[in-house]
Amino acid sequence: xxxxxxxxxxxxxxxxxxxxxxxxxxxxxxxxxxxxxxxxxxxxxxxxxxxxxxxxxxxxxxxxxxxxxxxxxxxxxxxxxxxxxxxxxxxxxxxxxxxxxxxxxxxxxxxxxxxxxxxxxxxxxxxxxxxxxxxxxxxxxxxxxxxxxxxxxxxxxxxxxxxxxxxxxxxxxxxxxxxxxxxxxxxxxxxxxxxxxxxxxxxxxxxxxxxxxxxxxxx
Amino acid sequence: xxxxxxxxxxxxxxxxxxxxxxxxxxxxxxxxxxxxxxxxxxxxxxxxxxxxxxxxxxxxxxxxxxxxxxxxxxxxxxxxxxxxxxxxxxxxxxxxxxxxxxxxxxxxxxxxxxxxxxxxxxxxxxxxxxxxxxxxxxxxxxxxxxxxxxxxxxxxxxxxxxxxxxxxxxxxxxxxxxxxxxxxxxxxxxxxxxxxxxxxxxxxxxxxxxxxxxxxxxxxxxxxxxxxxxxxxxxxxxxxxxxxxxxxxxxxxxxxxxxxxxxxxxxxxxxxxxxxxxxxxxxxxxxxxxxxxxxxxxxxxxxxxxxxxxxxxxxxxxxxxxxxxxxxx
Amino acid sequence: xxxxxxxxxxxxxxxxxxxxxxxxxxxxxxxxxxxxxxxxxxxxxxxxxxxxxxxxxxxxxxxxxxxxxxxxxxxxxxxxxxxxxxxxxxxxxxxxxxxxxxxxxxxxxxxxxxxxxxxxxxxxxxxxxxxxxxxxxxxxxxxxxxxxxxxxxxxxxxxxxxxxxxxxxxxxxxxxxxxxxxxxxxxxxxxxxxxxxxxxxxxxxxxxxxxxxxxxxxxxxxxxxxxxxxxxxxxxxxxxxxxxxxxxxxxxxxxxxxxxxxxxxxxxxxxxxxxxxxxxxxxxxxxxxxxxxxxxxxxxxxxxxxx
Numbered sequence: 001x002x003x004x005x006x007x008x009x010x011x012x013x014x015x016x017x018x019x020x021x022x023x024x025x026x027x028x029x030x031x032x033x034x035x036x037x038x039x040x041x042x043x044x045x046x047x048x049x050x051x052x053x054x055x056x057x058x059x060x061x062x063x064x065x066x067x068x069x070x071x072x073x074x075x076x077x078x079x080x081x082x083x084x085x086x087x088x089x090x091x092x093x094x095x096x097x098x099x100x101x102x103x104x105x106x107x108x109x110x111x112x113x114x115x116x117x118x119x120x121x122x123x124x125x126x127x128x129x130x131x132x133x134x135x136x137x138x139x140x141x142x143x144x145x146x147x148x149x150x151x152x153x154x155x156x157x158x159x160x161x162x163x164x165x166x167x168x169x170x171x172x173x174x175x176x177x178x179x180x181x182x183x184x185x186x187x188x189x190x191x192x193x194x195x196x197x198x199x200x201x202x203x204x205x206x207x208x209x210x211x212x213x214x215x216x217x218x219x
Numbered sequence: 220x221x222x223x224x225x226x227x228x229x230x231x232x233x234x235x236x237x238x239x240x241x242x243x244x245x246x247x248x249x250x251x252x253x254x255x256x257x258x259x260x261x262x263x264x265x266x267x268x269x270x271x272x273x274x275x276x277x278x279x280x281x282x283x284x285x286x287x288x289x290x291x292x293x294x295x296x297x298x299x300x301x302x303x304x305x306x307x308x309x310x311x312x313x314x315x316x317x318x319x320x321x322x323x324x325x326x327x328x329x330x331x332x333x334x335x336x337x338x339x340x341x342x343x344x345x346x347x348x349x350x351x352x353x354x355x356x357x358x359x360x361x362x363x364x365x366x367x368x369x370x371x372x373x374x375x376x377x378x379x380x381x382x383x384x385x386x387x388x389x390x391x392x393x394x395x396x397x398x399x400x401x402x403x404x405x406x407x408x409x410x411x412x413x414x415x416x417x418x419x420x421x422x423x424x425x426x427x428x429x430x431x432x433x434x435x436x437x438x439x440x441x442x443x444x445x446x447x448x449x450x451x452x453x454x455x456x457x458x459x460x461x462x463x464x465x466x467x468x469x470x471x472x473x474x475x476x477x478x479x480x481x482x483x484x485x486x487x488x489x490x491x492x493x494x495x496x497x498x499x500x501x502x503x504x505x506x507x508x509x510x511x512x513x514x515x516x517x518x519x520x521x522x523x524x525x526x527x528x529x530x531x532x533x534x535x536x537x538x539x540x541x542x543x544x545x546x547x548x
Numbered sequence: 549x550x551x552x553x554x555x556x557x558x559x560x561x562x563x564x565x566x567x568x569x570x571x572x573x574x575x576x577x578x579x580x581x582x583x584x585x586x587x588x589x590x591x592x593x594x595x596x597x598x599x600x601x602x603x604x605x606x607x608x609x610x611x612x613x614x615x616x617x618x619x620x621x622x623x624x625x626x627x628x629x630x631x632x633x634x635x636x637x638x639x640x641x642x643x644x645x646x647x648x649x650x651x652x653x654x655x656x657x658x659x660x661x662x663x664x665x666x667x668x669x670x671x672x673x674x675x676x677x678x679x680x681x682x683x684x685x686x687x688x689x690x691x692x693x694x695x696x697x698x699x700x701x702x703x704x705x706x707x708x709x710x711x712x713x714x715x716x717x718x719x720x721x722x723x724x725x726x727x728x729x730x731x732x733x734x735x736x737x738x739x740x741x742x743x744x745x746x747x748x749x750x751x752x753x754x755x756x757x758x759x760x761x762x763x764x765x766x767x768x769x770x771x772x773x774x775x776x777x778x779x780x781x782x783x784x785x786x787x788x789x790x791x792x793x794x795x796x797x798x799x800x801x802x803x804x805x806x807x808x809x810x811x812x813x814x815x816x817x818x819x820x821x822x823x824x825x826x827x828x829x830x831x832x833x834x835x836x837x838x839x840x841x842x843x844x845x846x847x848x849x850x851x852x853x854x855x
Contacts, residue, residue, distance in 0.1 A: 064561040078572035082579040089583035170367035
């Protein structure tokens with residue numbers, strides 16, 4: 001259980017697939033025009049991640065090494081198709097909003113990267129948890145970027161107007177150029193926070209070492 | 220720079236100019252960034268005054284706010300990033316004034332503030348400060364503003380019309396208003412604060428060339444290319460149309476761009492040959508964008524794109540160094 | 549050199565891959581089987597809702613495969629409960645300048661003008677500004693001459709272009725119907741051109757290739773009021789079908805535009821289609837010219853003998 005919690009923390013924060021590993025940039029830029037779309041995309045990708053990781057881990061001894069990428073793609077695209085059909089049938093408005101980006105989940109680097117780096121080498125349950133962790137991290141990144149873009153570029157959050165009619169939103173932020181700008185700043189901010197955390201760790205380690213060195217000297 | 224100056228004074232006292240031990244360069248031009256920027260500001264004054272005459276108080280306030288905001292943001296950013304404060308070099312002021320020139324004389328006072336923030340903080344300081352920006356900050360800010368608030372950036376008041384308090388967007392020459400060529404040249408027409416008077420901008424541009432601040436290459440290449448293409452291939456078909464060419468030359472902030480934006484030292488090539496290529500490129504892009512582009516904007520995008528290519532142009536036109544290894548080592 | 553071991557090795561890999569593909573395909577097929585009906589039902593419902601929103605009295609709609617055009621997915625002829633035709637609903641996919649597809653249901657009245665538009669699917673967040681709660685485009689009346697700022701125009705253009713394209717399809721259809729025929733004369737049109745017209749059944753022979761047909765218009769006492777000439781003239785954007793009223797002297801008295809492909813035509817005609825000789829605007833000079841040419845040509849025919 002502790003291991004799973006660690007996996008979750010890593011997926012969302014320390015090793016966030018989008019903000020740290022810099023994977024899955026394309027859907028991050030394209031589907032973050034509104035928070036609603038971002039959540040939809042994130043959850044759809046998470047579902048695919050969990051199931052594809054699960055399936056690939058299940059078959060990891062069966063999938064031949066030489067054609068593993070082909071096998072991964074087949075499995076991933078199968079699950080994406082299934083998710084797409086289910087969305088089209090039961091949540092049509094979300095299906096509509098996400099449009100072309102649902103089939104593009106197939107080539108979302110995150111899913112292939114986790115299949116190759118984790119699922120094909122680990123047991124079923126940890127792989128599924130990894131899928132969940134990475135998916136949640138991806139969704140988190142999407143929500144971050146979408147929040148900025150929707151508030152600044154549209155004056156709304158989840159469709160609810162925040163500033164009333166007088167607010168003239170900066171339209172650039174719902175355009176692709178604004179997406180790049182926002183993503184850049186979000187990644188910079190995340191890096192800063194990570195560095196501060198790492199610096200703190202390093203300082204603590206350093207002072208611990210110094211203390212021990214002093215103790216040794218006095219002894 | 221200041222430390223070097225002090226060192227020079229100390230050495231001079233010791234050795235009385237017999238032995239120079241300071242490092243090169245030994246021949247120094249008296250120009251400083253501040254002096255250069257001051258000249259640019261002087262060159263822009265006639266157009267600024269005319270803008271105020273034509274559009275009234277807002278034509279003074281918008282650039283004034285832009286300049287104040289630019290200087291303030293540069294000061295704050297440099298303080299926050301614990302870098303030496305260089306607002307005295309007037310480069311932020313010039314950016315602010317040029318940004319202000321690109322705004323309509325309306326009362327959307329947030330435009331110059333947000334534009335200045337984008338120009339100074341994002342485009343200039345975050346990339347390393349003066350000398351390190353890869354595109355013209357004022358121009359980038361202009362594009363940022365008109366993409367974000369297209370309606371507010373197009374709220375041009377009618378020229379000479381003081382009675383209109385609630386600015387109703389009136390047409391500019393490029394959006395259909397019928398203006399005579401002479402009015403266009405003198406500046407008796409609608410448009411952004413600083414772009415309307417071709418005559419006064421030309422005077423400013425020639426002043427800068429005479430004072431050695433800019434060279435002739437970029438303006439001549441830029442305006443020449445635009446003139447040639449619009450003369451021979453006017454928009455909408457036909458062949459050889461001098462009046463269309465003159466209209467294109469005198470409208471849309473082309474002269475402002477050619478003399479004051481494209482010639483920015485940091486974002487234009489170093490050699491004369493490079494500058495000519497740059498100017499021609501700007502001209503080509505401006506004409507194509509005006510003919511075929513979706514936005515009523517040619518100059519801004521053209522210069523920004525060419526700014527991105529300056530590195531390559533410089534590499535192409537690097538002067539040959541004698542001696543040393545062969546083939547551009 | 550292929551030895552038995554390598555051959556088996558490769559076959560083994562291929563077989564395993566095949567198994568994976570089959571399993572995945574089977575799973576996908578399963579999900580498909582579960583969802584196919586729901587999806588089809590949903591599509592049908594959405595279409596019906598869209599049509600009903602535009603034509604509130606719509607009762608039945610049948611697909612009309614004869615009307616086609618670029619971007620048109622299907623055209624439904626809509627009728628009310630009594631079977632009277634209300635117009636058409638066009639399932640249209642337009643392209644916004646941001647590159648996304650905008651799926652729309654466009655309602656066209658029997659006169660060929662677009663009277664309502666509902667956006668069914670889109671990928672833009674700010675298109676919502678132009679739509680009401682039901683995703684209906686609220687600017688149909690203002691399709692022409694509305695000034696809009698850049699970014700907004702982008703999505704708006706997709707709708708504007710769609711309306712123009714669909715109207716053009718129906719206008720072309722109408723032009724084709726009228727052209728080359730013996731000339732179609734409707735009572736309302738004759739009444740607009742000739743006051744007191746009672747009979748227009750008698751036809752005259754056609755001498756000019758642009759003339760579709762000529763009918764003699766008489767009043768209730770049998771006195772000849774003039775002739776009505778159905779004429780095809782070339783205008784800006786394509787052919788236009790005109791009805792010219794010619795006095796017994798051979799002079800043209802009035803022009804009615806029956807069908808046209810010219811988006812600027814509204815400058816020159818009143819709501820009934822009667823030409824009001826309006827002042828020319830930019831590219832529209834040619835349609836003005838087209839009507840003028842028609843008038844000149846018909847007068848040159850000297851119908852009724854020179855005076």
